Amino acid sequence: xxxxxxxxxxxxxxxxxxxxxxxxxxxxxxxxxxxxxxxxxxxxxxxxxxxxxxxxxxxxxxxxxxxxxxxxxxxxxxxxxxxxxxxxx
Numbered sequence: 674x675x676x677x678x679x680x681x682x683x684x685x686x687x688x689x690x691x692x693x694x695x696x697x698x699x700x701x702x703x704x705x706x707x708x709x710x711x712x713x714x715x716x717x718x719x720x721x722x723x724x725x726x727x728x729x730x731x732x733x734x735x736x737x738x739x740x741x742x743x744x745x746x747x748x749x750x751x752x753x754x755x756x757x758x759x760x761x762x
Contacts, residue, residue, distance in 0.1 A: 676736045676739055676740050676759065677736075677740075677759040679732050679733065679735070679736035680733055680736050680737060680740070680759060680760075681733075682728070682729040682732045682733060682736075683726040683727060683728050683729055684726060684727050684728075684729050685724065685725070685726045686725045686726060686727065687722065687723075687724065687725040688722075688724060689720060689722065689723055689724035690720075690721050690722040691718055691719050691720040691721050691722070692718075692719055692721060693716040693717065693718055693719075694716065694717045694718075694719050695716055695717060696716060697713040697714045697715055697716045698713070698714045699711070699712075699713055699714075700712055700713070700714055737760065740756045740759050740760050741756075741760065743756040744756040744757055744760065744762075
């Protein structure tokens with residue numbers, strides 16, 4: 674449901690920015706005698722500039738009221754159930 678996502682909507686003022694540090698090295702690990710596991714170590718992601726966001730109050734209120742209305746007036750059980758679940762009842 675799109676309204677469920679609108680309950681969590683936010684206005685992003687600054688996106689998160691970062692970079693990967695180092696390199697993912699190739700690792701050989703002996704799991705048990707005669708069995709060697711090969712894999713790359715993941716690189717570490719370092720956040721340089723954190724995400725700054727605030728809740729979109731108007732969009733959240735509108736979604737909440739629409740879901741509340743669906744919960745009260747729908748003749749279909751499934752719609753009422755999903756609306757209640759989205760609202761956290």
